[in-house]
Amino acid sequence: MNIILLGPPGAGKGTQATRLQADRGMVQLSTGDMLRAAVRAGTPVGLEAKAVMEAGQLVSDAIVSALIDDKLTGMGAGEGAIFDGYPRTAPQVESLDTILAAHGRALDHVIELEVDEEALVARIVGRFSCAKCGTNYHDRFNRPKVDGVCDVCGSTEFKRRADDNEETVRQRMAEYRAKTAPILPLYEARGLVRRIDGMAPIDEVTHAIEAVLGG
Numbered sequence: 001m002n003i004i005l006l007g008p009p010g011a012g013k014g015t016q017a018t019r020l021q022a023d024r025g026m027v028q029l030s031t032g033d034m035l036r037a038a039v040r041a042g043t044p045v046g047l048e049a050k051a052v053m054e055a056g057q058l059v060s061d062a063i064v065s066a067l068i069d070d071k072l073t074g075m076g077a078g079e080g081a082i083f084d085g086y087p088r089t090a091p092q093v094e095s096l097d098t099i100l101a102a103h104g105r106a107l108d109h110v111i112e113l114e115v116d117e118e119a120l121v122a123r124i125v126g127r128f129s130c131a132k133c134g135t136n137y138h139d140r141f142n143r144p145k146v147d148g149v150c151d152v153c154g155s156t157e158f159k160r161r162a163d164d165n166e167e168t169v170r171q172r173m174a175e176y177r178a179k180t181a182p183i184l185p186l187y188e189a190r191g192l193v194r195r196i197d198g199m200a201p202i203d204e205v206t207h208a209i210e211a212v213l214g215g
Contacts, residue, residue, distance in 0.1 A: 003083070
């Protein structure tokens with residue numbers, strides 16, 4: 001099973017990908033995470049990407065494709081892939097088709113988590129996490145049971161992402177609509193797109209995804 005999870009930042013793609021990995025043994029291929037890991041490891045692709053980024057340039061499609069190709073090479077034939085953050089453009093759609101075919105794989109589903117922008121802003125702007133164990137919280141929807149104390153590890157240190165502010169969130173939403181949404185018609189023409197309410201409770205979103213994927 002090879003799927004693409006689509007949706008703007010904060011739609012819940014990471015949470016659902018984590019559950020799919022635990023429940024189905026799938027592997028999340030997040031291009032951002034893969035890029036950072038390759039740079040840290042000093043792989044040939046990582047060194048090339050590092051040079052590009054240090055020059056203040058955007059990483060090319062060729063580099064991203066090489067990262068995905070490397071990752072798929074190291075995966076077992078029975079391990080499904082969850083593509084998160086890729087493809088974003090029509091050329092990347094074509095690249096992914098080529099890469100999957102080279103590995104004897106095919107794309108099964110493109111799942112878009114639909115969101116309400118105003119609700120998403122509220123969801124993201126209020127989130128924070130334990131600085132020690134990483135447990136996620138929210139100012140309105142999921143506060144620690146004891147204010148200022150992590151439920152899981154008891155730490156009193158918390159952190160917020162610098163980009164979790166309203167201006168940045170709206171900018172990322174606009175970027176998603178402009179750059180990612182145009183690939184949907186390409187996959188709709190193949191009958192691969194399924195849309196799910198990303199604002200529903202997490203468990204409901206998980207069940208909806210499972211219903212799409214089947215047994």
